Amino acid sequence: MFDVNEIRKDFPMIVNRPDLIYFDNGATTYKPQSVIDAIVGFYTGYTSNVERGDYETAAKADKAYDGTRKIIAKLIHAEPEEIAFNANITASLNQIAYGLSRMILKEGDVVLTTEAEHASNLLPWFRLQKDIGIKVEYIPVDRQGVCHIEDVKKAMHDKVKVVAMAHVTNVLGSVQPIKEIAAIAHENGAFMVVDGAQSVGHRIIDVKDMNIDFLGFSSHKMCGPDGVGVLYGKYKLLQQMEPVFMGGGMNARFYPDGNIILKDAPIKFEAGTPNIEGVIGLGAAAEYLMHLGMENIMAYEKDLRAYFAEKMLHLDNIDFYNPDNETGPITFNAKGVFAQDAAGFLGSRNICVRSGNHCAKILHDIIGTDQTIRASLYFYNTKEEVDRFVEAAKEISIENAIGIFF
Numbered sequence: 178m179f180d181v182n183e184i185r186k187d188f189p190m191i192v193n194r195p196d197l198i199y200f201d202n203g204a205t206t207y208k209p210q211s212v213i214d215a216i217v218g219f220y221t222g223y224t225s226n227v228e229r230g231d232y233e234t235a236a237k238a239d240k241a242y243d244g245t246r247k248i249i250a251k252l253i254h255a256e257p258e259e260i261a262f263n264a265n266i267t268a269s270l271n272q273i274a275y276g277l278s279r280m281i282l283k284e285g286d287v288v289l290t291t292e293a294e295h296a297s298n299l300l301p302w303f304r305l306q307k308d309i310g311i312k313v314e315y316i317p318v319d320r321q322g323v324c325h326i327e328d329v330k331k332a333m334h335d336k337v338k339v340v341a342m343a344h345v346t347n348v349l350g351s352v353q354p355i356k357e358i359a360a361i362a363h364e365n366g367a368f369m370v371v372d373g374a375q376s377v378g379h380r381i382i383d384v385k386d387m388n389i390d391f392l393g394f395s396s397h398k399m400c401g402p403d404g405v406g407v408l409y410g411k412y413k414l415l416q417q418m419e420p421v422f423m424g425g426g427m428n429a430r431f432y433p434d435g436n437i438i439l440k441d442a443p444i445k446f447e448a449g450t451p452n453i454e455g456v457i458g459l460g461a462a463a464e465y466l467m468h469l470g471m472e473n474i475m476a477y478e479k480d481l482r483a484y485f486a487e488k489m490l491h492l493d494n495i496d497f498y499n500p501d502n503e504t505g506p507i508t509f510n511a512k513g514v515f516a517q518d519a520a521g522f523l524g525s526r527n528i529c530v531r532s533g534n535h536c537a538k539i540l541h542d543i544i545g546t547d548q549t550i551r552a553s554l555y556f557y558n559t560k561e562e563v564d565r566f567v568e569a570a571k572e573i574s575i576e577n578a579i580g581i582f583f
């Protein structure tokens with residue numbers, strides 16, 4: 178049974194700050210006590226480095242750290258050896274872009290993406306555009322940020338070697354038809370790279386069913402600690418791929434002449450001492466989510482968003498940009514009020530939202546505005562919170578927004 182009031186008790190931030198309405202989950206999420214306990218448990222019970230020690234606590238740390246690969250593999254339907262840990266999805270996407278540039282990309286090749294992407298899924302490709310002369314091209318998206326299959330087919334051609342896009346976009350919450358797009362990419366001999374920052378932890382993810390080649394995501398957006406990310410890749414591709422970072426832990430041998438023999442994937446992507454407590458905390462987060470059930474989380478969020486969207490459509494002072502999307506944030510502006518001023522007004526009512534361009538700077542040419550307010554939900558938010566939010570949103574006006582500063 179999915180009982181949100183019971184679930185809320187698992188989150189110390191909700192228990193300690195019941196006055197806050199936290200609708201900034203797209204930026205980062207709250208952490209359940211089990212995640213905090215897992216991190217504290219490591220520091221108070223078995224602190225040691227991993228993959229290096231021959232004593233009891235080191236063996237326990239190895240087991241917990243490597244055990245997280247199995248947990249994450251279960252969450253996304255992959256194999257444990259296809260899971261590498263790093264700092265965040267930004268690190269994963271940089272690794273994928275660098276790795277593909279050393280593996281296959283050459284001057285004139287095309288990376289196909291969309292204008293709705295986060296900077297983390299554009300800037301690494303832009304760098305390759307400058308450095309090796311690849312070209313970044315865009316599949317058009319509609320005003321809700323959704324990419325349509327006919328447009329993917331039209332945009333595809335024989336120079337396209339990579340298709341890289343978010344599963345769920347971070348500004349409009351558009352869910353892209355990744356499985357169908359991956360099939361088109363593969364028919365044309367291109368790799369499919371997916372940014373899962375806003376989808377893993379919210380939806381059922383099956384990398385095998387979607388048949389994608391690479392996926393990245395961040396722990397902190399799915400109840401886990403900061404500073405931990407996941408790189409998923411099909412094993413044979415990870416084996417072929419060169420890591421960005423070289424150093425301890427990831428090499429099998431090296432010689433005075435500079436010859437280096439790397440360990441197998443995924444270890445070769447984890448140079449240096451990793452974020453051990455973070456990875457252990459991520460494992461606890463993934464177990465917590467699977468215990469709730471990803472299908473339950475999806476259903477609850479969909480229902481809550483529909484309730485929220487319906488209420489926002491009735492507000493005369495609000496421009497609401499993504500009413501048709503079933504998932505992701507409620508993205509809006511208060512008419513005539515600068516987004517940051519409106520967010521400041523909501524903040525003065527203890528409502529946490531994000532304003533600005535949300536690192537998706539090109540998308541705003543499509544929706545016709547540069548700055549928006551994003552109210553992003555998670556499974557621990559409630560309809561009562563939505564009601565309180567809507568009452569506050571009704572009051573956003575230039576006078577009220579400026580009034581908070583005087």
Ligand SMILES: Cc1ncc(COP(=O)(O)O)c(C=O)c1O
Nearest residue numbers: 265266267295297343347374395
């Ligand atoms: C779609 C998307 N991709 C990538 C990122 C970058 O995530 P991180 O800062 O954890 O690397 C974000 C963060 O908001 C995002 O929403």
